[in-house]
Each structure stands twice: as C-alpha cells, then as structure tokens.
Amino acid sequence: MTAALAPYRSAAVAAVVLRIFLGGTMLYAAVDKALLDPRFLQASGVGSIGETLNFFVTSGGPLAGIVEAVALPQPVLIGASMAFAQLLVGASLLTGSWVRLGALLGVGISLTLALTASWGVSPYYYGNDLPYLVGLLALAALGDGGVLRLGAPAQRAYSPERRAAIVSGTGVAAGIAALLLLDRSRAISAITEGGTPSPSPTSGASPTPTPSSSAPAGGTAIDGASDLADGQALNFSAGGTDAVLINDEGTYRAFERACTHQGTSVDWQAGSGDFLCSNHGARFSAEGGVTMGPANSPLRAIEVSVAADGTVTYRR
C-alpha cells in the first residue's frame, strides 16, 4: 500500500466499522421487535408499539399530528413495517449491498425517531437517535468502502451530478440534525423566561407529582399491599395498566410503571430507594420526579389511600 492509497484504506476501515455497528444494531432492533419482545407488536400495553406511538403523540414533536392521524389507527402494521425497514437496513449494511441506499433508509428511520421519540429529550445528548442519524449520514456519504461487499452492484463511473446530489442531501439532513442539537427546549426556555434556561433533568429539580392524601371513595383494593414492608414495592394492575405501589416509611404511593421517556417499565430499586428504567437509564425518585434523564417528566401518579383496617386502595 503506497502513501497515496492510504486515505482510501482509512475510508474503507471507517466504512466497515460503521457498517458493522450500525448494520448489526439495526438487525438486532428488527429481530427484537419482531421475535424477541412479545410485548412490542401489540396495539396496547406497556412496551407495545401502541403505547410507544401514543407517547410520540403526547410528546408533541413536529410529527405528532402525522403519527396520530396515520400511525395510531394501525399500530401493529406500523410496528411491523418499522421492524422490516430496520431488517432491510441491517442486511444492506452487513452484506455490503446498496449500502448508500440502505444508509439513507436508516437516516429516514433515525430522523423520524429523532423528531418523535427524542424530541422532548433535554439536554439533547440524552436522545439516542441522533448518534445513529449522524453515523448513518456519514455512511451514506462514505458508501461501502469498497470492501466486504456481497452482491454489490457494479461500481458506477464517477458522476459529479450524483456526488452533488448526495452531498446536498446529506447537508439538508445534517442541517435538521443541527437544529435538534440546538436543544430546542432550553433555547425556548431561555427566550421566554428572560434567559434562565430550565434545569436539566439530572439536577433533580423536575416537578414531582403529589399523590392525594385524602382517602378516595370507592377505590379498588390492591392485593397484598397491607403486607408491604417499608422500602419495598409491589407491582399490580390498575385497571389493566401496569402499576407499582411503594411503601415509603409508611407513606404509600402508586405510579404507572411506564417510563415517561419511551414507555419501558420502570423497576423499584430498594437499595437506592428510587425507580430505574433499564432502557436508557432514566431514574425517578420515590415521589416520581425525574432525577436522571433522558426522561423529562415525572411518573404518572395513581391516587391511593389506606383504610382504617390497613386495606390499600387505588382509584383511577
């Protein structure tokens, strides 16, 4: 390898590294959605595509209206289509077949998720879709690297027009990513509140829900709750919604288990006395407030009360 060819070899190595990681991740995401996670391809329930789409709507991103009108009425079809698209991207990148097209399809998937799932995440670097978007953009520009190609089309002759189209398309997508990187929520907060940005979720200053202390009439008893030891939690179904009850030094609090980032179930950590979402690491205090992002809103509280005989009830 002469010195003149060294840059091409570096580009090939960079392309292969990106192809293996991004292609492998896309393939895993597709298999996880279609086969490994029995909750995903369901119209409703914790971890389902239905609940995820509902979250996209309530998060208020720029695609919320489209998601509500087009995707929400047919969640399982949308979930299956997403898994199939990720399968195509994974297969393209890993086999070296039509890598630029595969990467651009991946850009479309990541951009859609960045404008929905990651839209409300602040600071922006907790949003896990942006790194994939930028990595896939880089791969779309790099191509397959000229190595490890199975079934690749014959190399096309150099075309200035084609190159210009790729560069300008990449520039537009990079511009959109840059807008996201401006950390929209903080910028708006700084403008509307006289230059004082809202605190980061990691500061622990997020609002916390305040469960009612009054006894709700006509509540539903939670089985086993009266035996709940101090510092322990009990998962239960609140009218079909996965919920969790904790005993915090004699104070009972209940929350929906769905993480307010993307809906994964949170788990009570008796050792640290808080809730952990294992998906992206968000944490919530015993009062339900966010103590660590990427979630930026508190767990949804469920009203509970304790009767004179120790029976714990909830009311929706």
Ligand code: FES
């Ligand atoms: S789903 Fe992302 S942190 Fe919970």
